[in-house]
Amino acid sequence: MNNPLQFKPTRQAPVYRQIAAYFERKISDGSLKENDRLPSTAELARQFGVNRETIQQSMRLLTRQGLLERAPGRGSFIRRGLAQKSVGIIFGRRIFTRPDQLFFGTLLRLLIERADDSGWNYRLFPVRDSETPEQELEPFRRECGQLDAAIEFCIPENIRQALLRNCPLPLSSCLFRLDAADLLEQAGHYLAKHGFRHPLALSPGRMPDLEHARIPAETEVTLCAADPLSDSAEAYRLVRRHLAARPECDALIVLEDSLYVPAVQAAFDAGRRIPETLGLVTHVNRGVEPFFPLPLTRLEIDPAEVAGQISQELQARMEGRPFCYTPVKARLIPGRTCRER
Numbered sequence: 001m002n003n004p005l006q007f008k009p010t011r012q013a014p015v016y017r018q019i020a021a022y023f024e025r026k027i028s029d030g031s032l033k034e035n036d037r038l039p040s041t042a043e044l045a046r047q048f049g050v051n052r053e054t055i056q057q058s059m060r061l062l063t064r065q066g067l068l069e070r071a072p073g074r075g076s077f078i079r080r081g082l083a084q085k086s087v088g089i090i091f092g093r094r095i096f097t098r099p100d101q102l103f104f105g106t107l108l109r110l111l112i113e114r115a116d117d118s119g120w121n122y123r124l125f126p127v128r129d130s131e132t133p134e135q136e137l138e139p140f141r142r143e144c145g146q147l148d149a150a151i152e153f154c155i156p157e158n159i160r161q162a163l164l165r166n167c168p169l170p171l172s173s174c175l176f177r178l179d180a181a182d183l184l185e186q187a188g189h190y191l192a193k194h195g196f197r198h199p200l201a202l203s204p205g206r207m208p209d210l211e212h213a214r215i216p217a218e219t220e221v222t223l224c225a226a227d228p229l230s231d232s233a234e235a236y237r238l239v240r241r242h243l244a245a246r247p248e249c250d251a252l253i254v255l256e257d258s259l260y261v262p263a264v265q266a267a268f269d270a271g272r273r274i275p276e277t278l279g280l281v282t283h284v285n286r287g288v289e290p291f292f293p294l295p296l297t298r299l300e301i302d303p304a305e306v307a308g309q310i311s312q313e314l315q316a317r318m319e320g321r322p323f324c325y326t327p328v329k330a331r332l333i334p335g336r337t338c339r340e341r
Contacts, residue, residue, distance in 0.1 A: 014057075015050060015054055016054050016055075016057035016058040016061065017058075017061065019048055019050070019054065019055065019058040020058045020061045020062050020065075023038075023058070023062055023067070023068075024062075024065075024067065024117070024119060027067060027078060027119065032078050033078060034078055034079065035077055035078060036077065036078045037075050037076070037077050038059075038068075038075065038076045038077070038078075040075065041055050041056060041059070059076055064308055064312075065114070065117050065118045065311075066079060066118055066311070066312070066315045067079055067118065067119075085120050085121070085148040085149065085318070086120065086121040086122070086123065086146060086147045086148050087115060087120055087121070087122050087123075087147065087148065087149045087150065087151060087314065088122070088123045088124075088125055088140055088143065088144075088147045088149075088150040088151070088169070089108065089111060089112075089122060089123070089124050089125065089150070089151045089152075090125045090127060090137075090140055090150060090151070090152040090153075090155060090163065091104065091108060091124070091125075091126055091127070091152070091153055091154050091155065092126070092127060092128075092129075092153075092154035092155045092156065093126045093127065093128050094129075094154060095108065095154050099258055099261075100256075100258035101154060102257075102258075102285070102288065103257070103285050103301075103303060104153060104154045106285060106287065106288075106303045107153070107174075107303050107306060107307055107310075110303055110304055110306075110307035111151065111307050111310065111311070113307075114307055114308070114311045118311070123143060123146075123147065125137075125139055125140045127155050127156070127159055129156050130156070130158075130159065131158075133156075133158050133159040133161075133162035133163075134162060136159055137159065137162060137163060140163075144167075144168060144169060147169055148169065148170075148318060149169050149170040149171070149172075149314050149317065149318050150167060150169045150170070150171045150172070151171070151172045151174065151310060151314060152171065152172070152173055152174070153173070153174040160173075170314065170317035170318045171317070172310055172313050172314045172317065174306075174310050175313075175325060176306050176309055176310065176325050176328060177325065177327055177328070178301065178327065178328050178329075178330070179209075179327035179328060179329045179330075180203070180207045180209040180210050180213075180255065181209045181210060181212055181213040181214075182213075182327075182329050182330065183255050183283065183299050183330050184201055184210050184213040184215070184221070184253065184255065185213045185214055185215065186299060186330065186332045187199070187201070187253040187255075187281040187299060187332070188213065188215040188216060188219055188221055188253070189215075189216060190281060190297070190332055190334075190338065191219065191251050191253070191279055191281065191338060192215075192216040192218060192219045194279065194338045194339055194340065195339070196219070196250050196251040196279045196338070197218060197219055197220065197250060198219075198220050198222070198246065198248045198249050198250050198251070199219070199221050199222070199249070199250065199251035199252065199253050199279070200221075200222050200224055200239065200242050200243075200246075200249050200251070200252055200253070201221050201222065201223050201224065201253040201255060202224050202225075202226060202235060202238070202239065202252065202253065202254050202255060202256070202259050202263050203223065203224070203225050203226070203255045203256065204225070204226065204227070204255065204256035204258070204259065205225050205226075205227055206225045207225070207255075210223055210255075211223070221253070222242065222246070222249070224238050224239075224242060226238050226259055232258075232259075232261065232262040233262070234262075235259045235262040235263055235266075236262040236263075236265060236266045237266075238266075239252070239262070239263050239266035239267065239270075240266045240269065240270055243266070243267065243270040243272065244270065249278075250277070250278060250279060251278060251279035251280065251281070251338070252264075252267060252278060252279070252280050252281070252282075253281050253282075254280070254281070254282040254283060255283050255299075256283055257282065257283050257284050257285060257288070257290070260282050260283075260284075260290050261290070263282075264280070264292070267280075274292075274294075274337055275294070275336065275337045275338055275339045276339075279297075279337065279338040279339065280296070280297065280337040280338065281297045281298070281299060281332075281337070281338065282296055282297075282298055282299065283298070283299045283300075283301065283330065284296070284298045284299070284300055284301075285300070285301050285302075285303055286300050286301065286302045286303060286304070287303075292337070294335065294336035294337055295335035295336045295337075296335045296336075296337055297332075297333070297334055297335035297336070297337045297338045297340070298332070298333045298335060299330035299331075299332055299333075300330055300331050300332075300333050301328060301330050302328075302331075305328055306328055309325055309326065309328075313325070
């Protein structure tokens with residue numbers, strides 16, 4: 001193909017991301033301005049010397065980042081309101097120390113990456129558990145005048161309430177949720193296909209959606225709720241008690257990654273062997289690999305999807321538009337813990 005822009009991709013990132021980065025630079029340096037219309041997909045493919053699908057991937061990425069608006073039949077336009085913005089991220093320090101908060105450490109990194117990708121500035125405001133919420137929020141208050149929006153997550157409830165009462169900025173509280181019924185349905189169908197009939201599903205607290213999950217008729221799932229914020233001994237006791245009372249139980253479904261270790265330990269201490277006498281499907285987050293001698297059969301959640309929705313919500317709030325989160329779905333990845341061949 002012709003390449004009039006003399007575009008020379010490297011091996012450091014996918015080509016479509018490099019093309020998206022090219023447009024980000026043009027927006028940042030003012031070469032492309034708000035409402036500017038981009039050439040057609042075919043013309044861009046010719047200019048960059050790539051195929052049309054690569055250009056489409058770049059355009060979709062720029063749209064997700066809030067830099068581009070695509071109007072069917074009219075073309076792609078540089079989004080209005082792209083003057084550089086600053087966002088404050090307020091989070092609990094516990095995301096770095098508590099195993100049940102590991103997801104949020106990953107989420108923080110991804111939110112920072114998205115801010116960088118969108119050309120936004122960001123400021124971090126970690127807070128501790130404290131009886132003096134105003135004191136913990138003081139660094140954020142001092143810089144409010146230099147910020148356009150804020151994100152908060154994993155902060156103590158008394159500090160959250162103080163923030164909600166007095167925050168003068170558009171604020172995202174990260175109100176995403178997992179599609180719990182889908183998690184259970186995927187695990188239930190997969191276990192049924194591999195001959196398991198009496199699984200125990202361990203969830204993080206009571207999740208009413210689970211009661212509406214569509215499980216194969218031949219499979220009897222027992223739901224059991226454990227609080228992931230309490231001592232992991234609670235989850236351990238629940239699993240041990242169930243395995244002792246229900247010797248026919250032949251599989252574990254762990255719907256929260258922080259419950260994985262106590263659940264598996266309880267199974268081993270009960271004399272069960274995975275996968276010989278007990279199947280296992282566990283929730284994990286993409287990029288995390290809990291220890292197990294065999295590849296885990298897993299329900300994988302991509303934190304990047306959550307970060308994307310939070311960024312979209314924040315953009316909508318700043319523009320005064322409504323936003324509705326889409327429940328995050330998992331992808332079941334086969335391993336070796338359900339007697340797979």
